[in-house]
Amino acid sequence: MAKLQKSIDKRNALVKATIELVNNNGFHATPMSKIAKMANVSPATIYLYFENKQDLVNQTYIDVKAEYTKYAFANYDPTTPIEEGFKMIWKRIADFKLKESEHAMFLAQCDNTPMIDEESRQEGIKHLQPLLDLWERGKKEGIIKPISDYLLYAYAINPLSFLMMTQKRGAFTLDKTHLEEAYQSAWSSIKMCQ
Amino acid sequence: MAKLQKSIDKRNALVKATIELVNNNGFHATPMSKIAKMANVSPATIYLYFENKQDLVNQTYIDVKAEYTKYAFANYDPTTPIEEGFKMIWKRIADFKLKESEHAMFLAQCDNTPMIDEESRQEGIKHLQPLLDLWERGKKEGIIKPISDYLLYAYAINPLSFLMMTQKRGAFTLDKTHLEEAYQSAWSSIKMCQ
DNA sequence: ACATTAAAAATGAACGTTCATTCTTTTTTT
DNA sequence: AAAAAAAGAATGAACGTTCATTTTTAATGT
Numbered sequence A, B: 001m002a003k004l005q006k007s008i009d010k011r012n013a014l015v016k017a018t019i020e021l022v023n024n025n026g027f028h029a030t031p032m033s034k035i036a037k038m039a040n041v042s043p044a045t046i047y048l049y050f051e052n053k054q055d056l057v058n059q060t061y062i063d064v065k066a067e068y069t070k071y072a073f074a075n076y077d078p079t080t081p082i083e084e085g086f087k088m089i090w091k092r093i094a095d096f097k098l099k100e101s102e103h104a105m106f107l108a109q110c111d112n113t114p115m116i117d118e119e120s121r122q123e124g125i126k127h128l129q130p131l132l133d134l135w136e137r138g139k140k141e142g143i144i145k146p147i148s149d150y151l152l153y154a155y156a157i158n159p160l161s162f163l164m165m166t167q168k169r170g171a172f173t174l175d176k177t178h179l180e181e182a183y184q185s186a187w188s189s190i191k192m193c194q
Numbered sequence C: 001a002c003a004t005t006a007a008a009a010a011t012g013a014a015c016g017t018t019c020a021t022t023c024t025t026t027t028t029t030t
Numbered sequence D: 001a002a003a004a005a006a007a008g009a010a011t012g013a014a015c016g017t018t019c020a021t022t023t024t025t026a027a028t029g030t
Helices: A008-025 A030-040 A043-049 A053-072 A082-099 A101-111 A118-140 A149-156 A161-169 A178-188 B009-025 B031-040 B043-047 B051-071 B084-099 B101-109 B118-140 B149-156 B161-167 B176-190
Strands: none
Touching: A008 A030, A008 A043, A008 A101, A030 A043, A030 B101, A053 A082, A053 A101, A053 A118, A053 B161, A082 A101, A082 A178, A101 A161, A118 A149, A118 B031, A118 B161, A149 A178, A149 B051, A149 B161, A149 B176, A161 A178, A161 B149, A178 B161, A178 B176, B009 B031, B009 B043, B009 B051, B009 B101, B031 B043, B051 B101, B084 B101, B084 B118, B084 B176, B101 B118, B101 B161, B118 B149, B149 B176, B161 B176
16 A cells, blocks of 8 residues: 555645746756755655656656646537637647646746656657547548648647747737737648638 | 967867757756767866856857858848748748757757756847848738737747657658648748738 | 554665866977 | 966765655554
8 A cells, every 4th residue: 555645745746846946947957855845855755756856757747748638628529610629729728838837838848858758758748639639620621731730730739839938038928919819820820721 | 369279179069069968868967078078078178168067058059049040041132022031031940940950959958948048048039130020021011910029930930840859759750741831831820811 | 542563654864976167287389 | 488278187066866764654452
């Protein structure tokens, strides 16, 4: 019964501290000692919950990625018409990136860095399937451009990461109007007919 | 004459080694000793060219960013018509990201990480002005959507970083066809009229 | 209900290593 | 021969991780 007795709160505190410190200082400047201190835990305790530093950051990545996709598809019904369904998911993702910007920022850092093991990266991608299914359906119906899912993601979704990052740096603020413009650009870039 | 006597080759070798090691291992796992070894130089010698590790990575970032924008605008003439000018710059940027993908990857890592000082980041942005000017002109002529430059960059340019990264990971290959589709998506997302 | 006890969880200090940086000496350049 | 550049070895600090011990938890017997 070993694992079950350990406090989930403590694990979560460690994950939370990891996100916050890596966001602010980068992976290279967040020692285990600081993570422990921020989580109000002894450094040694970390090793009761995680194998080592790499495992801690891998698990943190998977946790946040799962939260992200769960949020994105929370209210999505796979029978929704294409355009409406896409707008729904897009808005949820935008919402996540803005409201949970700490988490979104952490993902952006992980996704552009060799700090996450390839295995965990693969694990994180899995839950995006509903969006890929929607696109598949959209292509069949002649509503979505018949191009690679990577291209669709690059133009429809990924720009939100850049905008979130830019906003986080204080360069500009993504208000309601911007968001509507962003949606129009996203939709323009992947819909058929032009 | 202190600085001038030092070998520019040695400096470049250090910058090159930094890019390669940071790309492959991340900043957190590239010690000065390894950089020195890869550049065939003593660790102590690094400090004749750079103040410290932070300075080395800052200067590397600025170097690569300057190379990037120089490449992007190499054959651009500010009097070119909007659509043609945009296509020209876009293709050059795409070209850079694919042909100089090591450098592009390094920039992507720097841009999503707190590893670069804010000052050096600002320095790196400066040289993008010709593109912003083109957009300004395009908005006035009613050809480009009258939205924030950040939005335009997010949809017209930034997706290339994602695609380059995806390609680097081996998930898919960005061939000629994909590139043409990508351009169409980029242009669709920022042009007026729909 | 309480005392006892064994296991689990948590800890602070310690360990060995690695790191960025500096120091002293040697080599190269002019 | 003097100055600059480069080198290897040295240094102290910081790191990830483990060790020896203490504290907490929960099950058991009375």
